[in-house]
Amino acid sequence: MAALEIPKFLAESYDYTEYVEALNWIGGEWVAGSTGETLDVVNPRYAKSISRVEMSNADDVQAAVEAANAAFPAWKALPMRERAQVMYRLKYIMERDLEELTWLVSHENGKTYDEAKAEVLKAIECTEFGCSLPNMAAGGQLDVSRGVNCRQVYEPVGVCAGVTPFNFPLMVPMWMLPQALVAGNTFILKPSEQVPLSAIKLAEMLKEAGLPDGVFNVVNGGKAVVEALCDNEGIDAFGFVGSTYVAKLVYGRAAATGKRALALGGAKNHLIIVPDADPAVTVDNVVASFTGCAGQRCMAASVLVAVGNVDKLIEQIAEKAKQIKVGEGLGAITNEQSVTRIRRYIDEAEQSGAKIIVDGRNTTQGEGYWVGPTIIDHASKDMPSAREEIFGPVITIVRVNDLDEAIDFENSNPYGNASAVYTTNGEVARYVVDRVEAGMVGVNVGVPVPREPFGFGGWNDSKFGHGNITGWDGYRFWTRPRKITSKWANQKDWNWMS
Ligand code: NAD
Numbered sequence: 124m125a126a127l128e129i130p131k132f133l134a135e136s137y138d139y140t141e142y143v144e145a146l147n148w149i150g151g152e153w154v155a156g157s158t159g160e161t162l163d164v165v166n167p168r169y170a171k172s173i174s175r176v177e178m179s180n181a182d183d184v185q186a187a188v189e190a191a192n193a194a195f196p197a198w199k200a201l202p203m204r205e206r207a208q209v210m211y212r213l214k215y216i217m218e219r220d221l222e223e224l225t226w227l228v229s230h231e232n233g234k235t236y237d238e239a240k241a242e243v244l245k246a247i248e249c250t251e252f253g254c255s256l257p258n259m260a261a262g263g264q265l266d267v268s269r270g271v272n273c274r275q276v277y278e279p280v281g282v283c284a285g286v287t288p289f290n291f292p293l294m295v296p297m298w299m300l301p302q303a304l305v306a307g308n309t310f311i312l313k314p315s316e317q318v319p320l321s322a323i324k325l326a327e328m329l330k331e332a333g334l335p336d337g338v339f340n341v342v343n344g345g346k347a348v349v350e351a352l353c354d355n356e357g358i359d360a361f362g363f364v365g366s367t368y369v370a371k372l373v374y375g376r377a378a379a380t381g382k383r384a385l386a387l388g389g390a391k392n393h394l395i396i397v398p399d400a401d402p403a404v405t406v407d408n409v410v411a412s413f414t415g416c417a418g419q420r421c422m423a424a425s426v427l428v429a430v431g432n433v434d435k436l437i438e439q440i441a442e443k444a445k446q447i448k449v450g451e452g453l454g455a456i457t458n459e460q461s462v463t464r465i466r467r468y469i470d471e472a473e474q475s476g477a478k479i480i481v482d483g484r485n486t487t488q489g490e491g492y493w494v495g496p497t498i499i500d501h502a503s504k505d506m507p508s509a510r511e512e513i514f515g516p517v518i519t520i521v522r523v524n525d526l527d528e529a530i531d532f533e534n535s536n537p538y539g540n541a542s543a544v545y546t547t548n549g550e551v552a553r554y555v556v557d558r559v560e561a562g563m564v565g566v567n568v569g570v571p572v573p574r575e576p577f578g579f580g581g582w583n584d585s586k587f588g589h590g591n592i593t594g595w596d597g598y599r600f601w602t603r604p605r606k607i608t609s610k611w612a613n614q615k616d617w618n619w620m621s
Contacts, residue, residue: 144175168455303597310339313348392424394426495516533560
């Protein structure tokens with residue numbers, strides 16, 4: 124077993140702090156990629172490099188597949204309870220290192236301390252789900268006829284791969300790992316090249332938790348690595364979380380080799396607000412939903428569908444948004460291209476006649492990448508800001524006359540990740556919940572993330588493939604059911620149907 128090698132991340136505040144280069148973790152060794160190319164890992168708060176990441180290729184993927192394949196038989200042969208012990212120890216390590224992990228997530232991603240801490244806590248909750256699997260995964264059995272028994276067990280599929288986005292460097296990998304590993308698979312993670320540092324820390328934590336070498340591997344890089352993971356016939360299952368454009372591409376490419384695939388994509392989440400909405404619940408919740416993580420989350424509110432006259436609520440939402448202190452209550456934007464994209468959406472809306480009632484376009488802080496909270500009001504339904512994913516702290520208000528018009532507008536959007544309604548009327552809530560085209564729906568909840576054991580996953584262009592990535596569905600995705608039919612007595616007088 125290789126010794127632990129990744130040093131502690133020393134930051135204890137937002138102060139600029141460098142960290143070690145993100146190498147590849149293959150078969151229990153830290154190794155450089157075979158291209159010799161690296162990319163800067165930038166802290167968006169300062170627009171300054173804190174590390175470098177290997178930009179690997181298909182050869183590195185092949186090395187990881189071989190390591191994962193070699194580790195598979197022994198890992199699979201362990202009783203599930205023993206595999207789950209690694210998750211118990213990982214949970215302890217993450218709790219012990221909570222502060223360090225929080226600052227690491229904050230520095231590599233740009234989100235605030237509180238948001239980073241919430242992310243680490245959510246990653247711990249995912250780990251707990253892995254701990255609970257042996258108590259849930261007993262499968263089923265039945266005497267299907269006299270003397271004949273059928274039982275169903277869920278077996279690992281083999282070598283699995285996961286590709287993750289920049290916005291949750293620790294949590295999204297932990298959406299996949301607990302279920303995949305406790306089920307008995309081995310795994311190759313390709314984190315976003317923008318945020319590879321939590322992933323290398325994860326490798327180190329799993330090592331400390333006692334995971335055998337080769338069971339978990341990290342291959343760093345970008346598109347070339349993802350394409351190699353899709354194409355490699357030694358990989359049996361492929362999970363992806365990222366933008367819709369890439370999700371659609373990789374879903375088709377991975378499935379073309381016969382591996383199972385699940386690819387979660389982008390979003391355009393609608394919040395429907397009706398006049399009877401409770402301001403005490405609605406105002407804070409809407410603002411938190413569109414500004415949390417600087418709007419860089421797939422569950423962020425992006426369109427506010429105002430039904431009838433809700434002007435008072437909109438005024439309060441605008442006031443609340445203006446009070447947010449950029450840098451303290453609002454984190455940085457991931458990179459310069461994203462800042463340009465977000466500003467372009469706001470400019471376009473303004474040029475097409477919408478009103479910018481809260482304007483974060485000119486927000487700056489040192490050299491970092493920032494956009495302040497922004498509210499676009501009186502947008503038309505066909506404006507790009509009302510239809511496309513902006514992925515920034517921006518909400519676009521579209522005004523409609525009644526609930527059916529609100530639902531029709533939401534359902535005309537190709538995405539289907541999340542939607543929410545704010546009301547004090549149960550009938551209105553039920554009417555919306557039953558009709559919106561979204562996989563995750565909130566009632567007075569602006570970020571309706573289903574917590575374990577429920578599964579996370581949208582509909583339509585927000586997801587390609589069947590099922591959800593977390594919870595029980597996640598376990599089903601990383602396993603295949605085996606059905607065993609047994610007959611032990613020599614029952615000459617019974618046939619199998621009797
Ligand atoms: P992205 O699609 O640009 O990148 C995601 C991953 O794909 C990264 O690891 C990246 O290296 C890789 N990649 C990028 N371009 C590729 C290409 N052309 N071919 C193959 N691989 C490629 O996404 P991002 O910018 O990192 O993350 C933001 C997006 O992720 C948003 O659209 C957001 O809504 C979405 N997201 C969705 C969920 C969900 O659960 N549905 C969760 C988090 C983020």
